[in-house]
Amino acid sequence: MNQVVVLNNVSKVFGDGSAPALDGITVAIPGGQVSAVMGPSGSGKSTLLNLVGGLDRPTSGSVVIDGEDLARLNEAGLARFRRTRVGIIFQFFNLLNNLSAVENVLIPAQLAGAPAPLARRRADDLMERLEIAEFRNKYPARMSGGQRQRVAIARALINNPALLLADEPTGALDSRSGDQVMAILDDLNRSGQTIVLVTHDARLARTHATRVIELIDGRVARDADGRLPVGVAAR
Ligand code: ADP
Ligand code: MG
Numbered sequence: 001m002n003q004v005v006v007l008n009n010v011s012k013v014f015g016d017g018s019a020p021a022l023d024g025i026t027v028a029i030p031g032g033q034v035s036a037v038m039g040p041s042g043s044g045k046s047t048l049l050n051l052v053g054g055l056d057r058p059t060s061g062s063v064v065i066d067g068e069d070l071a072r073l074n075e076a077g078l079a080r081f082r083r084t085r086v087g088i089i090f091q092f093f094n095l096l097n098n099l100s101a102v103e104n105v106l107i108p109a110q111l112a113g114a115p116a117p118l119a120r121r122r123a124d125d126l127m128e129r130l131e132i133a134e135f136r137n138k139y140p141a142r143m144s145g146g147q148r149q150r151v152a153i154a155r156a157l158i159n160n161p162a163l164l165l166a167d168e169p170t171g172a173l174d175s176r177s178g179d180q181v182m183a184i185l186d187d188l189n190r191s192g193q194t195i196v197l198v199t200h201d202a203r204l205a206r207t208h209a210t211r212v213i214e215l216i217d218g219r220v221a222r223d224a225d226g227r228l229p230v231g232v233a234a235r
Helices: 045-052 075-084 101-111 116-129 145-157 175-190 202-208
Strands: 003-012 022-030 034-038 060-065 086-089 163-167 194-199 211-216 219-225
Touching (some): 022 219, 034 175, 045 060, 045 163, 075 086, 086 145, 101 116, 116 145
Parallel strands (some): 034 211, 086 163
Antiparallel strands (some): 003 060
């Protein structure tokens, strides 16, 4: 099966001389899965996700995403990689407050130079699918957390990335909006989207991920199956 994420002996040491945030991570994630990266606060989950998303570079080891060895990319190449090959959502949405919902969704398409009519149509389709079409022209400050996260998901998907990364996507939501967001991620995965979900919540990981990679102190402590893959009946 084609591997979307291949990490080989990846370590990350931050400059302050403390223990490594990541210490020799080797992991391969095939396309089509929802993998959870699970572990306590400070175990290195966000550091790992940032390396996979090209937001940061490892101290040593190799990171190959969707066939692209990120070490071979210069800063401009890495910026292009982030805009087109991965989509990232965060706990606190990271929307731009001075732009409307649809303007937020369109940002990565504009940065990637996509033709405007095509991008607008895709934005409308995504917002329809995520049931936020009615908030199209609203500003983030006037939307609930769950609505903002759905705008962030549409923005992450506008360029059709091979990989959707989610860092504690329900961490700032009440349980009902959190469930809605997770149902959207499940639905996207059923349509073939590869997802890496970072969470400290073992129940969330087991319920939504086909695989659970557990980090403790920057190392893989456990790597196990989660729920059954979509389409495989439970016995
Ligand atoms: P998690 O997401 O699992 O809570 P993080 O990946 O954020 O953990 O952090 C892992 C470790 O790396 C922690 O000890 C944290 O303090 C440290 N760390 C993360 N980012 C930085 C940074 N930019 N500078 C220095 N230390 C950092
Ligand atoms: Mg984190």
